[in-house]
Amino acid sequence: EDEKAKYVKGKKLGEGTYANVYLGHISSSPSSLVAIKKIKVQQQYTEGMAPDAIRELKFLQELSHPNIISLISVFSSKDQNINLVLEFLPMGDLEMLIKDTSGVRYGMADIKAWMGMLSRAVWFCHENFVLHRDIKPNNLLIAADGEVKLADFGLARSFSDPYRLMTSTVITIWYRPPELLFGARQYSGAVDVWSVGLVFAELVIRVPYLQGINEVDQIAKLCMGVGTPTEENWPGVSKLPDYTVPAPPSPVMGIDHYLSMFGTVGQEGVDLLMKMLIMDPRRRITARQVLEHGWWSSDPRATKNEDLPKKG
Numbered sequence: 041e042d043e044k045a046k047y048v049k050g051k052k053l054g055e056g057t058y059a060n061v062y063l064g065h066i067s068s069s070p071s072s073l074v075a076i077k078k079i080k081v082q083q084q085y086t087e088g089m090a091p092d093a094i095r096e097l098k099f100l101q102e103l104s105h106p107n108i109i110s111l112i113s114v115f116s117s118k119d120q121n122i123n124l125v126l127e128f129l130p131m132g133d134l135e136m137l138i139k140d141t142s143g144v145r146y147g148m149a150d151i152k153a154w155m156g157m158l159s160r161a162v163w164f165c166h167e168n169f170v171l172h173r174d175i176k177p178n179n180l181l182i183a184a185d186g187e188v189k190l191a192d193f194g195l196a197r198s199f200s201d202p203y204r205l206m207t208s209t210v211i212t213i214w215y216r217p218p219e220l221l222f223g224a225r226q227y228s229g230a231v232d233v234w235s236v237g238l239v240f241a242e243l244v245i246r247v248p249y250l251q252g253i254n255e256v257d258q259i260a261k262l263c264m265g266v267g268t269p270t271e272e273n274w275p276g277v278s279k280l281p282d283y284t285v286p287a288p289p290s291p292v293m294g295i296d297h298y299l300s301m302f303g304t305v306g307q308e309g310v311d312l313l314m315k316m317l318i319m320d321p322r323r324r325i326t327a328r329q330v331l332e333h334g335w336w337s338s339d340p341r342a343t344k345n346e347d348l349p350k351k352g
């Protein structure tokens with residue numbers, strides 16, 4: 041299994057939080073472009089650990105879905121570095137579209153299309169017992185045909201924690217659910233649904249909804265923007281390891297608040313958003329229930345991929 045020999049690595053495309061990304065191609069087919077993501081965790085992998093991580097990643101290769109970036113291969117280089125060979129998607133990501141407020145205009149039907157693709161990706165992964173844990177607009181890559189593809193599924197678990205110990209780069213906490221902020225050790229697919237809700241909110245207002253500057257501030261922003269998690273709205277929350285909230289508690293935001301801020305997606309859209317942002321993870325809507333929600337079938341219908349806005 042000389043997977044490494046099957047690919048030729050080219051120029052560096054970019055640097056991310058835990059990897060350097062290179063352009064590459066299949067050795068036997070120079071026109072078949074790929075992205076090669078070289079994970080920067082060498083110090084963390086003492087002798088023999090990379091093979092374990094690789095075994096863990098191999099099953100991600102089986103996860104095949106139109107809205108999930110495909111992991112073509114995984115191999116380790118001699119320096120024990122882990123290399124991921126990924127579908128090449130050079131058209132940018134959702135964060136670029138959201139931020140380009142002067143160049144890119146979009147409306148409810150476009151948001152519905154992007155959210156539909158994201159929701160199907162998350163549902164598929166949860167059906168296959170894979171959590172993402174780091175969903176954010178810059179992890180949502182756009183393919184040439186307009187398809188949105190969730191990147192780095194299943195990787196946050198393998199890499200983000202060791203990486204945190206060795207870097208000063210801040211990992212985004214704006215999309216982190218309250219159960220993770222409070223240090224819950226056991227969690228579920230609900231963590232990803234929360235992040236999807238915050239991507240939804242951001243698509244509407246075109247700025248991140250809860251922008252904390254550190255974990256304590258993130259909890260404060262969450263209390264202000266969604267409500268303070270308490271034993272009343274989330275039985276058991278005060279027993280979580282890192283539970284602390286600012287006093288006095290803020291009430292859980294009602295429909296009026298969400299309608300005033302996110303009303304452009306309609307009553308049904310606002311209803312879905314509120315259910316994704318339920319603080320108690322056991323009561324939060326599941327990825328499957330998201331797909332069954334009335335918003336998808338209410339007017340307007342989602343924009344067709346070929347008509348979606350693109351970066352200039």
Ligand code: ADP
Nearest residue numbers: 053054055056057059061075126127128129130
């Ligand atoms: P981040 O940590 O910001 O998510 P990544 O490590 O995923 O960044 O990627 C760093 C850069 O490499 C991206 O900004 C993008 O320009 C490029 N890149 C990542 N994945 C791909 C891909 N599959 N196809 C093309 N370019 C990619």
